[in-house]
Amino acid sequence: MLILPLAVGTLLAVMFLQWWERRLLGWWQDRRGPNRVGWFGVLQGVADGIKFITKDDWLPPFGDRALFILAPVIVCASMMFVLAVIPFAPDMVIADLNIALLWFLAMSSLAVYGVLLGGFASNNKYALLGSLRAAAQMVTYEVFMGLSIMGVVIHAGSFSLVDIVEAQADMWFIVPQFLGFVIFFLAGLAESHRLPFDLPEAEHELTAGFHTEYSGMKFVLLMCGEYVAVIVTSCLLVLLFFGGWLVPEFLDFLPPVVWFGAKVLVFVHVFVLLRAAIPRPRYDQLMSLGWKILLPLTLVNLLATGFFVLWGT
């Protein structure tokens, strides 16, 4: 029952988000951004949609057609599937699985295929380099993305996102799991390959990386997957570390879903701000940050969390 409104709502949110992101970037970078279509440019998404639908949906004759079509579908669908396990309010969830968190990890690991195949099927050297980078980056950051949220699982004693939120009634997990939060945030950024970690695209060196050959609605699907990934990652940050829909009692006057939405919006804005503020690192810097700093830190965090939780019992 929730499925259709959620899917449509997310796609609409993506449409407005891409406009809003460009407006915000414009303000932060002292320019105007798209402000012509509708009130302050609100309808820019509609204009872009019409443009993309009427564009020639080109298939590269030198590439692998089947995989070329499949790739954007995987990127977008895998991220949309994660929405199935996200609880927006105590009873607003499509499926409260007891493996919800693993479902998220599974879907984000399947998203790698979209990027990988997209670049490979394009049969273009920039695209191939981009998707090789994407594969290495996403597999690397997946490792400790999974490990960094195990601290939360230890505290909550469950993989179910509803249980995890309810376990934060006394204290949000950002306090005991601050390290986990930082690592999960960086990993989420790398998984959704947004700036500053958008090395798979890196337009100054790889044209547009893995989606160089994409145009028309297939390009829209790829972009849509990226924005849904931003929304999903923000939702998970809120659910895992900031108490989901829970707020202190004096703020109880609004329904829980509103508070959840507000918290998610804050993180979406942080993602946009990061894009505006931070330059892209070099590729080897990204990889050595992952393997040499974040992975050991995650393991230490996991050990310490286990130690203190067992100490407390």
Added chain:
Amino acid sequence: MTDLLLFWIPAAVALVSTGLVITRRNASHALIYLVVSLLAIAVIFFVLGAPFAAALEVVIYAGAIVVLFLFVVMMLNLGQSSVLRESRWLRPGMWVLPAVLVTALLLVMVYALAGLPDNTTMTKGVMVGPQAVGIELFGPYLLAVELAGFLLLAALVGAYHLGRRYLEERREA
């Protein structure tokens, strides 16, 4: 009836896609069918009441290991020439002995499965959650977990050794 369909549909998908993994000439297409096959097996695990195993099947096999396979295939970027070379190696006569051996294995497996009592149906079983798996792994199967740990550590040290030799050679050059 629905129970049976829930089992037979993913089972059929797994069989067909595994067949395609073997017969595809294009290595990257074969790997995609392998992913489909793994996903179908994950669905079967889920239907049988083992959601944790299903999730790990997707995260580890479909999401990590096959990605690395695909990564290597992409790096090698095999073209038409390697397809031709492979079809030269694999003459029809090559398939006789493997087919005989596999048929023998299949017969043994069918015989063993036929001997099972009829009431071991799948969807009637209990749900095995993540906690139950953990308790079993670190209870009766602790030794196996530790041995797997040794093996992985050895693999890690081996990989480091190979990588370091490469780095040293490059530094000298």
